[in-house]
Amino acid sequence: MADVTTEALGALSNRLKEVEGYLHADDLRSDVEALERQSALPGFWDDAESASKTMADITRMKEDLASIERARALLGDAEAAFELGSETEDADLLGEADSCVAKLEASLAELELSSWFTGEFDHGDAIVNITPGQGGLEAQDWCAMLLHMYLRYCERRGWKVTVNDAPTAEIIGIDRATFTVSGKNAYGMLRAEQGVHRLVRISPTDEKKRRQTTFAGVEVLPVLPDDVEVDVDPKDLRVDVYHATGHGGQGVNTTDSAVRITHLPTGIVVTCQNERSQLQNKEIAMGILRSRLYELELQKREAALDELRGPKQDIGFGSQIRSYVLYPYQMVKDLRTGVETGNVEAVLEDGDLDQFVIGYHRWMVNADRSAPVTG
Known part of the structure; x- marks a missing residue:
């Protein structure tokens, strides 16, 4: 029996309409047409930097529009398969409806993310720094584990990664890590990882096998476009x-x-x-x-609130954004959003971070919408 219902399909249809509204789909189409006319004008490439930015904007907007069209097609396929499968009691058709709905939900999640990224640099590339905190040598090992986790996450997302600096520590792990991530919405997505990450496990270096709590800090910065001026003497x-x-x-x-x-x-x-x-x-x-x-x-x-990295905190107890517990039980929990999972290996080894990243941005959007309007 299929999990799809008429009510569920109706809810997905409404959700798609909301996403189209958030993304201003009609305006996007008009903007693409205007920019394409601009790109066809003589002399467009005389300013190569400006032209490249325009072409990148066209590509990004076209990707969003194509995603909307794919979502509409999936919704239509799901509705047709469900209607015919229900009439004929065809298990294969009902299974196809299930499959389309699952793909549609994933597509809508990505479109919703795009609609949430309204910051100046959200659609661009990111620089990520990982720094050991409290925990001694174990913190360096924790940095290496986090680097592996993020490299796997970026691979899953199809982002290009350049490791700029990750010197091996003398005994275990790495001294620090800096890497650049290139891909759609890389900075907007990775902003969710800004903060202190806490690891609880049996120490791999302690002969008595005692439990150890270790910390590392993650800093996420935008890769600045060339037209952003920063004076450096x-x-x-x-x-x-x-x-x-x-x-x-x-x-x-x-x-x-x-x-x-x-x-x-x-x-x-x-x-x-x-x-x-x-x-x-x-x-x-x-x-x-x-x-x-x-x-x-x-x-x-903006001393009260740094929009790029949040309030500066010590990399230690009382300031963590997420806990990764390997002992005495297994759980990864985001302390801001409450999102958690018991599949620690999927997170640390395979970079399965979307549940936390998307959960953070959904939490932030809901917080902004519920904030009282002043002035």
């Missing part, structure tokens, strides 16, 4: 070069290719060693530094 920079270690292949260790840039006025330090060329590493490190300085300027302007 070369006199304020100290650039050090050294042998690269860890990610990047054996060849990176043959020359001083790794780069460390210190911004003297703020004390911000950025390192990059993924590329074989010192020049490439310096260029990437400068891009990360620009993002961090931009964020710092926002903090000065």
